[in-house]
Amino acid sequence: MNRYPFWKYCLILVTVVVGFLYALPNIYSPDPAVQISGSSAALEITQRDIDKAEAVLKELGIDYFGVEFDKSNGLLRLRERDDQLAAQRKIQEALGGDFVVAVNLAPTTPDWLLNLGASPMKLGLDLAGGVHFLMEVDTxxxxxxxxxxxxxxxxxxxxxxxxxxxxxxxxxxxxxxxxxxxxxxxxxxxxxxxxxxxxxxxxxxxxxxxxxxxxxxxxxIREKEDYAVTQNLTTLRNRVNEIGVAEPLVQRQGRNRIVVELPGIQDTARAKAIIGKTANLEFRLEANASTLASQREKYPQRDEQKQRLYGDASVEKRPIVTGQNVTNAQVGYDPDTSLPQVNITMDSQGGSAMHRKTRDNVGRRMAVLFIEYKTHTKRTLDENGDEKIIYSQIPESSIISLATIQSALGKSFRITGLENPQSASELALLLRAGALAAPMGFVEERTIGPSLGAENIALGVKSVQLGLIMVLIFMLVYYRVFGFAANIALSLNLVLLIAIMSLFGATLTLPGIAGIVLTVGMAVDANVLIFSRIKEELANGVPPQSAIKAGFERAFETILDANVTTFIVAIILYAIGSGSVKGFAVTLAIGIVTSMFTAIVGTRAIVNLIYGNRRVEKLWI
The missing domain is CATH 3.30.70 (Alpha-Beta Plaits)
Structure with missing residues (x-):
């Protein structure tokens, strides 16, 4: 009596082991680092670039270790987080505008855990700090x-x-x-x-x-400026979502500036490369004899071999359509050549314009012009001798495709002539996220500490620890053996909660810590209901084994009702709340699920192991 079948004990054991495995990465603190990547997907990182970066760090006297790089990224781990900004700025100056240098927090999770898909829980800006970008729209x-x-x-x-x-x-x-x-x-x-x-x-x-x-x-003028900033704001949010940055802050500041804040553990180099890239496409007809000199422009071809063979291409000044008409863009491969391409779908306006223009110009060549604005930084001294940073946007335009129009095109067509799959993927991402209404540059970049202060964060963590210890002591003193079982289940509850948040990439914020505290209370509340029911059954003269069974089974409905209603509230909070409220809602919702499992299934499994399948004269409860 009061024993689970063997398979159920095995299931609980497997759940606990998996929980510990996926919670384990959170004990490994990340290293402050400087990350280097190319400003375009086609640019590769070489040993020479890493050597330049190391030379800068040695010149500055910054202690570093763990240098690693591949073709797309380079990473230099630093001993002190306070050295990150100085290192980032000087390395950027040394490498030039073709590279993106950003601060980052590099994970230290062992490879064997990473191979299992286990990674540390993401922390919000208020806990981990992060990177702050201030961008200015060129209205x-x-x-x-x-x-x-x-x-x-x-x-x-x-x-x-x-x-x-x-x-x-x-x-x-x-x-x-x-x-x-x-x-x-x-x-x-x-x-x-x-x-x-x-x-x-x-x-x-x-x-x-x-x-x-x-x-x-x-x-x-104000209307056009508002449209440009609003469009860029939407595009930035889409781009951040595309690269999977957790808990970002993207909001307008003043008349023509946008603030972007990213949690410190994210791949900020990649984020900066995509966020800061002001790129667009224009589809133009190649100039012919009837094109007026004032209505033609020359651009180099992106492919170096074609540029050497044919030189600059002359195209009409006015585009047929632009990237703003693109509604979807996906990477594909040409079935004949197996080379990468981007399959594009345009809106009705863009599709109609493309159809009219290509229908009337079959046999002429159409160019796909890629326009990219790169941010250039110039440092000067003001009248007081203080350093002043001046940002400027320099356009770089090149033709990525120049093909003959075989027939009238419609809403869907493809772009070929791309350098590699990485370039195709990046171009598709930028087009999917939406075109920027105006060029935009970085005005400020800095790391930010916890928004509520290290002291408040320490107090928040301390409150969880003290609350948990007091609950454990109370349960052990008041419910004795049953309290011991509840304490084990409560500890497992926290482990499973952290494991699930880590596994699914949920972000822990300071309000999320409050959700953990509430979860501890709710889990104990379920055990209190069960144990009180067992006491009632014992007081009514029910035998101990029957009292245990009745206590768990009859309290289940009450516990379920209370947790379901709270879970619904958590879903509503997540649906309509802002960032901090969502952090609380996520923790609360996950905590409800784990506490139901540990308080009912886990606690009963421990009680069954202690009292099950034997004659019991008295319960220590």
């Missing part, structure tokens, strides 16, 4: 492009209406239209009122000419 470029498009629209109207004696010039955000007669000026202003209501203009007579000076209204 003046957005307005400059809008001015250029408006200038082109006015010129098209002039050509369409065949107006003579009209000149259009745009400079410093002001569009100036010069006409030879007042009647022409009146006609142009009529077009402004009808088609360009966002422009504010004035009529000026100057040197026998009739002028219109127009510029965007302040409200329109």
């Amino acid at each position: 003046p470029k957005v307005l400059a492009e809008e001015i250029e498009n408006t200038e082109e629209f006015i010129n098209k109207h002039i050509r369409k209406e065949r107006l003579r004696g009209v000149a259009v010039r745009a400079k410093a955000g002001v569009i100036t239209v010069t006409t030879e007669t007042d009647e022409l000026r009146t006609q142009i202003t009529g077009m402004f009122r009808k088609d360009l209501p966002e422009l504010q203009y004035e009529r000026v007579d100057e040197a026998g000419k009739y002028l219109i000076r127009a510029q965007f209204s302040e409200a329109y």
Whole structure:
């Protein structure tokens, strides 16, 4: 009586062993490190690059160890976390803009645990600290492009209406239209009122000419800036989600800046490479004899061999569609050549534009122009002698594909001519995440400590320890042998909770610690209900073995009801809560599942081992 079958004991034992294995990596503290990667997927890390980085560390007198690298990443582990920023800055200067150098926390989990899929639990910024990026959106470029498009629209109207004696010039955000007669000026202003209501203009007579000076209204400028920042904010969030950064903070700051905060244990070099990359595609027709000189541009080809053979390619200035029209992009392989390609799907507007243009230009070549803005850093001294950092965005454009249009294209087509699978994967990721509405550069990068302070974090951990110890003592004193069984189950509950959070990549935050404290209380509450029921049965004269069975079985429904309702609350908190609330909800939900298992199944297994299958005259409870 009151014994589990052998298979059930085996199941519990396996669960406990697996729990310990997957919780074990959390005892290994990560090392502060500096990570090096290429600014593009095609750039490989070599021994020479690592040697340069090591030379910098030796020059700075920074103690380091555990140098490791492969083709895509290099990692130098440091002794002190305070040395990370100084090392990162100097190594970046030494390697140049072709590399991304970022601070990181390198795991120290043994290989045998990693081979089992066991890794440390992720910690939120408030516990582990992390990296803070402040990025600035180049809103003046957005307005400059809008001015250029408006200038082109006015010129098209002039050509369409065949107006003579009209000149259009745009400079410093002001569009100036010069006409030879007042009647022409009146006609142009009529077009402004009808088609360009966002422009504010004035009529000026100057040197026998009739002028219109127009510029965007302040409200329109603010609207375009807000759109650019909002679009970039959405794109950044998508990119962070694509690379799997846990518990990130991506939010707007001020008029044209965005803050990105990433937990310290993430691959921040990879994150910085993807987040900081302002890249887009433009599909343009190759220029031909009928293309005006003012409407053509030359770009180098991305493939070095093609560049040597054919040189720069001349393409039309105005694109057919851009990466902003892309709704999906996936990596594939050309069935004929087995080379990597990107399969693209466009929105209806982009698909229609592509179809019209290619339908009318079968036989001409179409270029896929890849435009990337790289952040360049310049350090100078201000009037006070303090170091001043100036960031600038330098565009680098190249043609990745130049192919003949065989037939009219639609919403779906493919891009070939990519260097390797890594380049194809990176391009697909950037296109899936969405195009940036404006170039964007890093204004500030720094490591951040725990947001609530090391003292508060230590107190939070201490509260868990003290709470657990007091509960263990109370259960042992008040319930004796049964309390001993409950204490073992409670300890296993914490191990399983940490193991599940580690296994599924959940992030522990300071509110999550509060969830652990609550889980301890809930697990004990379940045991108290069971033990109280056993006492009631014994008081009613029920034999000890029957009292044990009745206590566990009759208290089960009450425990289940209480935990299910709490679990539903945890799901609601996770669904509608912000980052810190979600951290609490995740810990609470996992804790409910583990406490149900340990309080009911685990505790009863221990009690069965002690009292089961033998005659018992008295229970120590």
